[in-house]
Amino acid sequence: MLSQPRLKEILQLLLQPTVHSAADLAQRFDVTVRTIRSDIQALNRLMQGASINLKRGKGYELEIRDQATFEDWKHQALSPDWTLSLDSMEDRQRYLLSILLMHPEWQDPDDLADMIYVSRNTIQSYLRSIRNLVSRYELVFESRGQQGVRISGPEEKRRQCLSEEVLDRNLTDYVTGFSPLEKRLFEHTDLSALSGILYSCLQESCLTCSDYALKNLVLHTAMMLERIRAGGVLPSHETETLPAEVETAAQTLCRTLEQKEHISICPAEQNSLALHIALNTRFSGISEREDLRTAITRMLDRIAAVWHFDLRNDPVLQKDLYNHLFSIFKARRSEQHHLNPLLNTIRSSFPLAYDISLDAVNHVFQTVRLSEDEIGYISLHIGAAVERCYSGQMIPAKVFLVCGSGMATSRMLEARLKSYFQSKLEILGSLSYQQYLALSETELTSADFFITTVPLPDRGIPFVEVEFSLTRDNAENVARMLSPAQAQFQGPCHFFQEDLFVRFDTPVTKEQVLDELCTRLIQAGISEPGLRESVEQREAISHTNLNDIFAIPHPMAPEAARTRAAVAILDHPVPWNDSGTTVQIVFLLAFCKGEQKSIERLYDFLLEIVQSVSLQQSILKAETFEEFRQLCLRP
Known part of the structure; x- marks a missing residue:
């Protein structure tokens, strides 16, 4: 180890x-x-x-x-x-932070420099960055001459900082094993054995969770064990009433760990563990809240009225939204905030669903604002429902889905598959990674193949690995499993026109780009004069760049006479958000109410651009609209 x-x-x-x-x-x-x-x-x-x-x-x-x-x-x-990889500055700084958080005693900066193979000057630069970072968690970075450096502060903040700043939640690798950094952090804990103990305790209490949530719980529990051994115990807090099955699972887990690890787990630690189990599992004891039902009704009414997607009669969406909103507000009552590791993928892969959800959520939740992390998950449920509206009949090819990151992502993947392969796939069910490993031979052979978002060990049945967003390449790989003919995807030419195309060969600002594109849409009779103000309002809520080259600014809601995209290509990158991300391709979108299919087709083409570096490079080469059309648009 x-x-x-x-x-x-x-x-x-x-x-x-x-x-x-x-x-x-x-x-x-x-x-x-x-x-x-x-x-x-x-x-x-x-x-x-x-x-x-x-x-x-x-x-x-x-x-x-x-x-x-x-x-x-x-x-x-x-x-x-x-073996830890300490090749990048981020890797070295993360490892250094882990040492200071896990070991509260004074550390000699020279020894720290030797540990991560950097000079004395470099270690001082890293320590300055760490000082600024930990201050956001109410932790204090101390430096005292001969004694060295250390981090002090509340135990719960120390653990929060470890969880959010040190642990890397890359989904593909995150759910299927333990990284060298995780093994180093929790070197006195057998993480694989702990995972098995936790899984058994949850099963005994009839609690279910995604592979991602199980991994979260394993690392939280490992952190608790390591901190108890180091003398860092949580203080007592007022406890929250939790479902009986959650309390039973936490109690069983603590008694098992006390016997196995020869430690004592105090009530405050058990209460904290119970809370994390509640936040990461699904259980039957969800109480009815009329305010959430009303909020969901208002969200779906807004989507129907503004975006013309009528999802109000979708019982799956109603149930999923209620359970998710219930979890959000349950976490808020406990002052817990779960980061969404899928947020950037959701924004770039499902921009339409994200925009619809952002509009509906901000319309309904005006007093208590939801974060972008929370809206990201909601948009997966909304996007899956939009896909279901246009899906067709089930077909003979039988498949299981394996998805390690939970219900929301499996719903989206299922909906995307049905949308692409409505006459070719019968989805037998959605499994976690652990459930896949537990399948019997009879259950395995009931499927023609598996579609998975995580690497699978070979069990004799073919599988195709995809991203939960189901990229173009992913869809074609699935199509190959069904038929030698590849699926064909069309590019929407009619959304673009010559008077809505501009190339800037001199440096410009974001404001100048938006001004020019809005003016062109208004002069073409497509948008009303209030377009620029509406675009500015949308930009203030959340940035609209899908990656570090492509942005899709747009108004708050559909308001155009026709669905069109005004295009700007920039020779010089322009900063697009507060973090300094720059872009060179800008499509200002104007949507027409009632053109749901057109809006979906346009977003599908935008997604194709995001996923294709070669297509992005082709767009950047286009000097005129005719070159843009020939290089980038297919009839």
Whole structure:
């Protein structure tokens, strides 16, 4: 379990019969003797079946007490799966932050520099960045001469900072295993065994959750165990009444861990664990709230009136929206905020669903505003319902979906598949990664193939791996599983016209681009004079760039005589949002009420641009509208 390359190299040296002094090792690795001593101490803390001893006048020697135990440990310790990548500045700073958060004692900056292989000047730059970062969590970065540096502050804030700033929730890898950084952070905890214990406790209490939520719970529980061992215990707080099955699961889990880990888990830690179980699982005890029912009715009325998508008779959407809004406000009462790791993907892959949801949510929730993270998940449910409105009949090819990130993403993937392959697919069900592993042979062979968002081990049934947004390439790969003929997708030419095309060959501002495009749409008789103000209102709510090259500004709601896109191509990138992201392709969209199909087709083409670097490059090369049409638009 050696996450630092230097520790592995020291162990490999000590496996040889040669004795090495601290000075020899320090010179070999270009670090201080003090750092070598710290490394030896770290190795001894982790090592099983052996220890490294200092022989006076000679140096360090490996003494093996239990050969079988040591060999098992050595096999794991030298595995490449435990090696941390510290190639980028972000990786090094994240690892440095993890050390300071997990170890509250004073740390010598020189030792920290040696740990992450940077100079003394660079370590000071990293520490300044960390000082600014932790202040947002009510934590204090302390620096005292000879003592060194440390982070102090409330235990709950320390854990929140660890969760949000250190853990990397890349979905594909996140749900199927544990990263070297996670293993390093929780080096005294068997994460795989903990995952099994948690899964069993949830099953016994009839609680279900996505693979993503299960991983969240595993890491939260591992963090609790590590912090208890380090003496960092949560203070007592007023407890919230939770469903009985949640309390039972938390109690069972705590008693099991106390026996296994030989620790004591106080009531405050158990209450915190119960709350996280409630926030990450689905359970039957959801109470009825008339205010949420009313809010959902008003949202769907708004979508029908403004966007002309009538989703009011979709019982699946009604249920999903209620459960999701209930979870949002449940988390808010507990002062919990879950970041949405899918937000950027949702915004770029489902811009229409996101815009519809943003408009409806802001119309209904004016007193209590929902965050973009929360709206992102809502837009998946709305987008799936929009797709269902236009899906056709089920067909013979039988498939299971495997989706590790929860109900919202599996609903969206299912709806996208039905929209693309309405006469070709029969979806037997949606599974988590854990449920896929538990399928019997009979259940496996009931499917022709599997469509999955996470890597799957081969169990004899073919599968195709896709993104939950179902990109063009993904759809074509699914089509190949069904038929040798590839699915064909058409580009919407009629949304573009010559007088709505402009190329800027000199530097301009975002405001100048918007002014020009709005003016052209108004002069063409497509939009009303209030277009520019409405576009500005939409930009103030949430940025409209889909990536670092392409933006789609638009008014708050459909208001045009015809659905059109005014195009600006920029020789010089222009900053488009507060974070400084620049763009060079701008499509200002004007929607016509009642043209649902046209709006969907236009957004499908925008999505194709986002997913195709070659198409983006073709657009950038277009000097005139005719070149734009020939290079980019298909009839």
